Amino acid sequence: MVHPARVFRKILAWLAAIILVLVIALVVCGRVFLLRPQTFLTTGTVTAALRRFGGAYQPRWASLSFSASAVGPGRHRYLLRAKDLCLADRLESVEACFDDLDLGVIVAYSRRGASLERIERFSVLGKRLRLDLTRRPPGPGFQWNAGSLDLSRLVPPALTSVKVDALRVELPAVVVVSSGGALSGSAWVRLTPGRRRPFEFSADLRRRTPRGSERFKAQVVLDSDFFSPRPMTFVDASGRLDMGSQGRAEATARLEENPAGDRLLVFKAKVSAAQGRLDGDWRVKQAADRYAAAGHLDVIVSTGPVRRARLTDCRIDGRLRPGAALPSSTDLSCRFEIQPVFMKDRRLGTDTLSGRLTGSGLLEDAFGRPDRFTARLSATVDPIKDWYELSGRASIDVSGRLGRLPETLKTGLAAEAAVKVARFEDIVARLRDTAFAVPAPIHVLKGPLVLTISAEGEPGAEVQRARYRFSSDLSGPRQRLAVEVTGNLKATRPLTPARSFENDSEVVIKEAALELPWLNVVGTPKVSVDRRIKTSASPATAPKAGGRAPASAGAWPLLPPFKSRALVRTEKPLTLFSNLAKDPIPVAVDLAVTQPPAAVSGTIGVRKFDVVLFRRVATVDHLNFLLKPGSPVCGVEGLILYKTPYAVIRIILSGTTAKPRVELASDPPMRREAILALLIFGKNPAELDLDQTASVGNSQAALQSGAFGLTSLYLFGATPIEHVGYDSAAKSYAVKLRLPGGIQMDLSSDLGRSRDMRLRKLLAPHWAVQSEIGDQNANGSAVTTFLEWFNRY
Numbered sequence: 115m116v117h118p119a120r121v122f123r124k125i126l127a128w129l130a131a132i133i134l135v136l137v138i139a140l141v142v143c144g145r146v147f148l149l150r151p152q153t154f155l156t157t158g159t160v161t162a163a164l165r166r167f168g169g170a171y172q173p174r175w176a177s178l179s180f181s182a183s184a185v186g187p188g189r190h191r192y193l194l195r196a197k198d199l200c201l202a203d204r205l206e207s208v209e210a211c212f213d214d215l216d217l218g219v220i221v222a223y224s225r226r227g228a229s230l231e232r233i234e235r236f237s238v239l240g241k242r243l244r245l246d247l248t249r250r251p252p253g254p255g256f257q258w259n260a261g262s263l264d265l266s267r268l269v270p271p272a273l274t275s276v277k278v279d280a281l282r283v284e285l286p287a288v289v290v291v292s293s294g295g296a297l298s299g300s301a302w303v304r305l306t307p308g309r310r311r312p313f314e315f316s317a318d319l320r321r322r323t324p325r326g327s328e329r330f331k332a333q334v335v336l337d338s339d340f341f342s343p344r345p346m347t348f349v350d351a352s353g354r355l356d357m358g359s360q361g362r363a364e365a366t367a368r369l370e371e372n373p374a375g376d377r378l379l380v381f382k383a384k385v386s387a388a389q390g391r392l393d394g395d396w397r398v399k400q401a402a403d404r405y406a407a408a409g410h411l412d413v414i415v416s417t418g419p420v421r422r423a424r425l426t427d428c429r430i431d432g433r434l435r436p437g438a439a440l441p442s443s444t445d446l447s448c449r450f451e452i453q454p455v456f457m458k459d460r461r462l463g464t465d466t467l468s469g470r471l472t473g474s475g476l477l478e479d480a481f482g483r484p485d486r487f488t489a490r491l492s493a494t495v496d497p498i499k500d501w502y503e504l505s506g507r508a509s510i511d512v513s514g515r516l517g518r519l520p521e522t523l524k525t526g527l528a529a530e531a532a533v534k535v536a537r538f539e540d541i542v543a544r545l546r547d548t549a550f551a552v553p554a555p556i557h558v559l560k561g562p563l564v565l566t567i568s569a570e571g572e573p574g575a576e577v578q579r580a581r582y583r584f585s586s587d588l589s590g591p592r593q594r595l596a597v598e599v600t601g602n603l604k605a606t607r608p609l610t611p612a613r614s615f616e617n618d619s620e621v622v623i624k625e626a627a628l629e630l631p632w633l634n635v636v637g638t639p640k641v642s643v644d645r646r647i648k649t650s651a652s653p654a655t656a657p658k659a660g661g662r663a664p665a666s667a668g669a670w671p672l673l674p675p676f677k678s679r680a681l682v683r684t685e686k687p688l689t690l691f692s693n694l695a696k697d698p699i700p701v702a703v704d705l706a707v708t709q710p711p712a713a714v715s716g717t718i719g720v721r722k723f724d725v726v727l728f729r730r731v732a733t734v735d736h737l738n739f740l741l742k743p744g745s746p747v748c749g750v751e752g753l754i755l756y757k758t759p760y761a762v763i764r765i766i767l768s769g770t771t772a773k774p775r776v777e778l779a780s781d782p783p784m785r786r787e788a789i790l791a792l793l794i795f796g797k798n799p800a801e802l803d804l805d806q807t808a809s810v811g812n813s814q815a816a817l818q819s820g821a822f823g824l825t826s827l828y829l830f831g832a833t834p835i836e837h838v839g840y841d842s843a844a845k846s847y848a849v850k851l852r853l854p855g856g857i858q859m860d861l862s863s864d865l866g867r868s869r870d871m872r873l874r875k876l877l878a879p880h881w882a883v884q885s886e887i888g889d890q891n892a893n894g895s896a897v898t899t900f901l902e903w904f905n906r907y
Contacts, residue, residue, distance in 0.1 A: 151190050155182035160194075171208070175199045188223045189231070207249040212240035235280045242287035281305035288319070296322050297330075312337055331356040347371045361387025376401045381409075390415035396428075403434045405441065422453040425471065440484050446473035450493065467504075469495040480515075488513045495531075501540040506531035510573065530568040538563055538588050555629050559588035559595055578605040592691060596624040601680075617678040623703065626688035680707045687721050696731060697724045705741065713743035720752075730796075732756040737767065747772040758792050760784075787811070 160180040164173055176198035185191045200211040218234040284302040291297075299319035306312050313336035321328045337350040348370040355363040365383040377400040385392040396409030407430035413423045428448040432441035448471040457465045475489035492509035508529035514522040535541060539560050542552045551557075569580035584599040601619025608615075687700035700723060705716035720737040733755040740749030752767040761784055766777035778789045790813050791799045795806055882902045 151182040171201045171203050173201055190221050193218045205249050207246045209244040211242050212238055214239040230276055233278045237282045240285045243285050244289040246291040329358050406431050419455050424451040442477050444475040467495050485515050485517055503534040525573050527573045528570045532566045535563040559590045561588035576607055578608055592629050594625055594627045598622045614675040619680045621682040623684040623688055629691040632693050678709045695725045699723050714741050715743045716741055750774050763789055
């Protein structure tokens with residue numbers, strides 16, 4: 115009987131022998147592989163491996179050859195050559211076919227594994243390459259770390275120690291499909307280290323979109339020790355991009371580093387496009403823990419609020435921590451020139467704003483890494499001293515933490531601008547004969563104007579606020595206008611289509627005296643077509659049936675919602691000079707104006723002044739107009755004192771401008787008929803004839819019923835009255851007035867339904883001209899003029 119322990123020992127002995135044989139075999143194979151790799155790596159084994167492990171890309175070829183050889187201890191040379199090689203992945207995101215692929219590399223083996231040491235040649239002469247980026251799964255986002263600057267990080271880590279002897283890629287048919295369209299064309303890349311212009315890239319592509327096709331040409335030439343075994347020390351590059359009708363771009367850059375760690379970057383760029391042009395030239399030098407930059411930038415655009423912007427004499431100085439990529443502190447100083455659109459009119463004297471741009475920044479460490487930062491950028495405008503003075507400044511503050519962006523980002527904006535015009539007459543002269551001409555009577559004033567605007571806030575905030583102040587100190591021979599306006603402007607979502615604005619201001623009229631234009635009680639009759647004569651509309655202007663009338667070519671576009679509230683008051687009564695009043699008219703204003711809805715509320719008060727009324731000098735003691743929001747009429751409260759040889763008459767006004775109430779009183783007390791007789795005809799009732807007596811009675815009835823408006827009352831008081839008629843049943847009146855120049859006026863009204871005025875002037879014994887003005891309320895007004903010929907026989 116065989117003992118179990120003896121059997122177990124035999125099994126262990128056999129296993130140990132087998133393992134020993136396998137180890138010896140692996141050592142021998144490994145030794146043979148290192149010394150003679152061609153024993154294992156042949157065209158057949160590589161072909162089988164590609165078919166077995168390259169199934170994801172479905173490789174196929176017309177011919178393939180592979181050779182391997184040892185070139186030193188632990189170093190192999192592999193040569194791969196393929197004809198008509200094609201690849202395609204299962205996602206159909208990559209498809210490529212090459213006429214010839216020639217690859218030669220040297221791989222080094224050590225205890226840490228295999229590493230690519232050298233690319234002796236890499237040549238791809240292809241037929242076509244197609245990349246469909248819309249079929250590729252999304253990859254991880256780009257992660258940026260503000261650590262030390264190492265030029266070798268510009269290339270993949272696996273290639274930082276690889277030396278390239280020759281690289282050549284020529285693709286006559288390239289297609290790249292993305293969500294924005296498709297690019298197709300040709301491209302080639304050549305890399306020959308050790309020669310002049312060692313790296314060259316050229317592409318000629320056409321982009322097709324639903325709107326059409328665009329052609330792009332690009333060329334890049336690069337000289338660098340990019341793939342040398344040592345860390346990269348310099349890059350010398352130049353490039354051109356031709357986008358056809360969209361524009362062209364050229365750029366050159368030189369980056370070099372000496373053994374001491376000093377770096378120098380020289381960069382130049384020119385870009386021209388249909389929308390504008392850019393030209394820049396910068397030089398950045400870093401030595402030890404400091405760096406300095408100098409250069410200029412010039413930008414010209416054809417659209418937007420600014421036509422041209424220039425930065426000149428720029429200097430940037432900063433301090434670096436050892437091994438850090440970002441500076442711990444930075445200072446900026448530049449001269450700038452800006453050409454805003456609103457200054458393109460040479461009426462402003464100049465079209466350029468110039469000044470100085472300054473900035474500073476600070477980066478602090480947290481737990482040994484750069485984290486918290488603060489920065490300020492300020493611009494100060496040089497005062498413009500032409501026919502006006504313009505000055506301004508603006509600054510923006512930025513702070514946050516690098517590791518917690520964007521939630522920790524904070525920005526603050528502060529800006530202030532001031533415009534001063536020493537001579538108001540310069541504005542009048544420059545705006546004369548334009549749509550913005552200064553109207554009379556202000557156009558004759560002289561003096562200074564000052565406007566200041568300031569704003570503070572966060573640029574990205576939903577609500578932006580600004581403050582403004584305007585003051586004037588204008589004067590003339592008889593006029594003066596001293597006004598101060600202060601206000602706040604609020605903008606909600608100003609950079610979105612849903613923008614809206616609100617204004618809240620206060621207008622203080624410190625002192626004002628204005629000479630009103632010459633006013634006539636009645637103007638010269640205007641000859642027009644009799645409304646009984648019908649005329650057809652012009653074919654060019656008549657709207658089509660069922661259509662709308664053509665819009666005006668100069669119509670304003672739709673403006674964003676705007677709300678405004680302004681308080682207007684006089685510090686002391688303003689003075690108005692008018693030919694209708696003997697003395698200047700003092701007026702006090704205390705109003706609130708809102709929009710929308712368009713409404714005015716408050717009081718307009720006329721203070722004491724003398725006026726010619728009923729052919730005598732009367733005194734307006736006071737006359738207050740009370741305005742209410744949404745009401746087209748004003749409340750009236752006033753007192754007029756009228757002195758005659760017989761008595762002092764008090765005319766008390768109340769009610770509204772549409773229906774004023776007139777109370778008459780006298781000292782010594784007199785009957786109402788006697789007061790009216792004195793006012794209208796300047797006589798006692800006993801001195802009146804029958805027609806005048808009837809006119810007094812009709813006037814009394816009309817006043818009691820409120821038939822006369824304020825304008826009618828003033829017209830009656832300023833013009834001789836021949837006759838007053840009043841129908842109490844129809845509540846209508848008719849007044850006949852005698853005007854200077856032999857003109858006869860007839861007024862009639864039926865208390866709101868219609869108002870008519872007739873003017874008649876005798877031209878010759880048998881000729882007269884007559885003009886009728888009729889107001890039919892909702893039906894509008896009509897003016898007709900007749901030339902009369904009478905007594906022909």
